[in-house]
Amino acid sequence: MTDAEFIARAHAVTDGATPGPWNFGHAGEHMTKAERQQWLADTCGDHDGPLWATWVMGDRGEADVVIPAATGDGERARENAAFIAASRTMLPAAVAAIEAVLDECDRIDETWINRKQTGDDRDDRWDAMETLADAICAAVTAHLDPS
DSSP states (O other): HEEEEEEEHHHHHHHSSSSOOOOOSSOOOTOOOOHHHHHHHHHTTTTOOOOOOEEEEEEEEEEEEEEEEEEETTTHHHHHHHHHHHHHEEEEHHHHHHHHHHHHHHHHHHHHHHHHHHOOOOOHHHHHHHHHHHHHHHHHHHHHHOO
């Protein structure tokens, strides 16, 4: 997948999902299985559409399906399920890309500092690269959620 395809897919799933912020929780530690099932059924609302969920195959094959999230049957249930499923693979990839950019910025900064310390500052291109690395680092970190 090219970087442009990755970004386009990320925008498609994020723009289609219900706006955040999202929360998570549980149906209650002390509920019986029947009470939890009823709680889940009650979260679906009055819609007649299909119940959307995300799933992953467990260790025991088809008999072992893990459902990390049920998104209900509301207006954006399908898009929310697609967002959750895509996030599982896209978020780690995005984190790795951010880390790579920040690592490269650090490498440029270290090289610039080493060149200055050794008196090898004859090339103004290193000053420009250091300024660019700082700008890239600032642009990336400005978009990170501090929570």
